[in-house]
Amino acid sequence: MNEIDRNIINHMQNDFPVCETPFAVMAEQLNLDEEVLIKHVQALLDDGTLSRFGPLYNIEKLGGKYCLVAMSVPQHDIESVIEVVNSYPEVAHNYERDHDFNIWFVLAAETISEIEDVLAKIETKTSYKTYDMPKLDEFYVGLKFDV
């Protein structure tokens, strides 16, 4: 990674301008040519150093309900429980973690009752308890990764 790439990563994670020629504005701040900047951003996207470029939406503000859910499942049953949990399209992502509470997934649905319904079904099918942990307060979201 060269100096230009480092500058892009360190200075372009926030505040990309909203105007006719935002790359030109950004390029001036970074002391680069507009064309060079565009080329480097595209290359960083192409090689996977950047996972995306654009606006990051707070999707909870667009309606819909989200809930983090944990389960504590013994190892001998974990694969079958994972299969049940993952079978619901409302499960957006699911991680195994190294703790007694070893299954952690996020449910996304239109309404609270849909979320409650999916949790009830998972409990019935797996006979393990689900622990819903919806956000009560948000203190911070967003991290700047420096290189």
Place this chain on the structure above:
Amino acid sequence: MYNDYKLELDDIDRKIIEATQAGLPVTARPYHAIAKKLELDPELVIQRVRQLQENGIIRRIGVVPNHYKLGYRANGMTVWDVPDEMIIDCGNKVGALDFVSHCYHRPRHLPDWPYNLFAMVHAHDRETTNQYIDRIANILGDANRQHTVLYSTRILKKTGMRIGNLQ
């Protein structure tokens, strides 16, 4: 206890959100490119994007690095048991740390799950993550009754949350 926001959006906002949620075109005039695709006036697109930023629907605009690729491989979910009456103060302090990416208050489930403050921390290795955990513990002081860290061992599903049927 669930999150419940309602904001007035019209068809133009929805079209812009749908057209940009996967990203902006990497061209000299990205908002114009979006406007052209949606057959809208570029000035209107720029104005609406600014409005979406102002009301917090857009959190930020920029590049999103792949943190694994940048060497951040020790990503731990730290969880803390702090007194409920101190949660706001504790959350704000922990959320302000530069190595914390997400910081939330979530409900306990006693007696199984005593933790009510969640903070995701990111570092290149677990040794550094442990130093970060010590720093959080120091900042919380007596408010921290117990804590632990959970590392992910497997991604079981990752479809990502896309904006579907906007109301």
